[in-house]
Amino acid sequence: MQGCRKMNVSKKMTSAAILVASVLATMPAYAAEQPLSGEELQAMVTDVDIEFSGRGLSGVTSYRLDGTATTKLTIGFSDSGNWWLDGDQVCTRWERFRRGEASCFTVHPSEGNTYQTSSGFTIRAL
Numbered sequence: 001m002q003g004c005r006k007m008n009v010s011k012k013m014t015s016a017a018i019l020v021a022s023v024l025a026t027m028p029a030y031a032a033e034q035p036l037s038g039e040e041l042q043a044m045v046t047d048v049d050i051e052f053s054g055r056g057l058s059g060v061t062s063y064r065l066d067g068t069a070t071t072k073l074t075i076g077f078s079d080s081g082n083w084w085l086d087g088d089q090v091c092t093r094w095e096r097f098r099r100g101e102a103s104c105f106t107v108h109p110s111e112g113n114t115y116q117t118s119s120g121f122t123i124r125a126l
Helices: 002-026 038-045
Strands: 048-054 057-063 068-073 078-086 089-094 103-105 107-109 115-117 122-125
Antiparallel strands (some): 048 122, 115 122
């Protein structure tokens, strides 16, 4: 009986290792690239409109020089709030989204003029 348990544990561990290897093999290339630096982000998001899509959402976020931001989803919902840089991350706090909690993300180069965020969105400057 104990030999069967060891074999089942071994099979489970092998299956888990195969699953992890499969996930790692399909991860986007940006995961291995360095995120944009704070200086690069400053140039990218200051006073610009950024189109985003991912996680079942899409829309445009406008980042302004005074640290304010607005975002409009293609489904018609919009919100306003603030943005700032924290090292190599862009942070936002919206009035209604995420119940006003701050959230930060890194930005990684992708294909062409697009970027990938650590929060799961594809973005590009308009």
